[in-house]
Amino acid sequence: MIILKDEILANYTSYRVGGKAKYFIKVINNDDVGVAINFAERLSMNYVLLGAGSNVLFMDEGFNGVVIYTGLLNRWMIEKDDYILVGAGVKLSELVEFSVERGVSGFEELAGIPGSVGGAVNMNAGAFNTEIKDVLTECVAYDMPRKKIINLSNADCKFGYRIAEGLKNRIVLFAKFKKMYGDKKYLKSKVDEILKKRDSKQPLEYPSCGSVFKRPKGDYAGRLIEECGLKGYRIGGAMVSEKHANFIVNLGNAKAKDILDLIEFVQNEVYKKFNILLEPEVKIIKN
Numbered sequence: 001m002i003i004l005k006d007e008i009l010a011n012y013t014s015y016r017v018g019g020k021a022k023y024f025i026k027v028i029n030n031d032d033v034g035v036a037i038n039f040a041e042r043l044s045m046n047y048v049l050l051g052a053g054s055n056v057l058f059m060d061e062g063f064n065g066v067v068i069y070t071g072l073l074n075r076w077m078i079e080k081d082d083y084i085l086v087g088a089g090v091k092l093s094e095l096v097e098f099s100v101e102r103g104v105s106g107f108e109e110l111a112g113i114p115g116s117v118g119g120a121v122n123m124n125a126g127a128f129n130t131e132i133k134d135v136l137t138e139c140v141a142y143d144m145p146r147k148k149i150i151n152l153s154n155a156d157c158k159f160g161y162r163i164a165e166g167l168k169n170r171i172v173l174f175a176k177f178k179k180m181y182g183d184k185k186y187l188k189s190k191v192d193e194i195l196k197k198r199d200s201k202q203p204l205e206y207p208s209c210g211s212v213f214k215r216p217k218g219d220y221a222g223r224l225i226e227e228c229g230l231k232g233y234r235i236g237g238a239m240v241s242e243k244h245a246n247f248i249v250n251l252g253n254a255k256a257k258d259i260l261d262l263i264e265f266v267q268n269e270v271y272k273k274f275n276i277l278l279e280p281e282v283k284i285i286k287n
């Protein structure tokens with residue numbers, strides 16, 4: 001494992017914002033995870049997990065505790081006859097490529113989601129008609145309160161919309177995925193189609209966290225925000241994307257505070273007009 005002090009969080013987040021972490025621990029294998037937790041507890045410091053950083057917003061003041069970075073954790077994938085075993089630090093894009101190359105179907109609609117496998121399992125990430133819960137059979141996690149490694153079935157993870165209740169206080173170490181066969185050529189073309197769709201609908205030219213808000217029941221956050229006339233609305237270096245109203249982009253010089261203020265502003269405007277309180281999907285991490 002690697003322990004760093006005063007590491008700049010902006011370098012690890014897709015928003016490219018965030019101050020320094022007091023301690024930043026890069027865990028590499030299962031044993032490191034327990035050691036990192038003990039390290040934080042010995043210093044009586046709070047700790048948070050960070051994967052590929054594509055769904056988090058750290059503040060400009062940084063994090064006055066221990067950030068446990070899982071982007072290097074178990075960076076391996078193993079193919080067996082009827083399943084694929086994948087470490088938490090593997091990028092979801094690597095898993096998509098790995099499966100498509102082998103003619104394994106089920107992952108193609110997840111193409112273009114920029115998270116790690118650990119973060120994606122924890123968030124039950126998904127797009128189009130697929131969520132992680134549809135392809136995962138089991139996962140192995142470190143249970144923080146009990147300080148032990150446990151196995152969880154798909155049902156144990158208690159997956160919901162962008163949430164896995166059963167993984168609260170648990171660190172995903174690796175996960176087991178179904179192996180269903182499909183036509184390799186078709187799967188490749190499907191991935192290309194998905195990536196094109198994303199490119200045409202999402203402002204991928206700017207740093208962002210993807211969709212800022214969860215979908216409210218029976219509606220779309222993007223539609224409500226657009227109806228409030230907020231596309232292009234700016235606070236400092238943060239802007240509601242002109243291309244996709246549920247994206248708040250960093251125009252290049254945004255502070256975390258600009259993004260947070262804009263999130264709250266959008267929430268207020270939507271609430272005033274529709275009486276709907278949008279719930280952030282992005283994890284806002286304060287001290």
Ligand SMILES: Cc1cc2nc3c(=O)[nH]c(=O)nc-3n(C[C@H](O)[C@H](O)[C@H](O)COP(=O)(O)OP(=O)(O)OC[C@H]3O[C@@H](n4cnc5c(N)ncnc54)[C@H](O)[C@@H]3O)c2cc1C
Nearest residue numbers: 049051052053054055115116118119120122125126172210
């Ligand atoms: C351009 C763009 C497009 C996106 N499109 C989509 C999309 O289509 N669908 C979608 O669902 N999301 C999308 N996202 C959001 C994001 O990519 C997903 O939520 C992703 O799964 C987050 O993974 P991560 O590794 O980046 O997690 P992080 O952002 O690092 O962390 C997210 C949460 O997971 C926790 N976590 C991280 N690693 C672990 C671990 N090993 N064990 C337990 N908890 C962990 C963190 O503590 C945090 O609470 C998009 C983001 C961007 C920037």
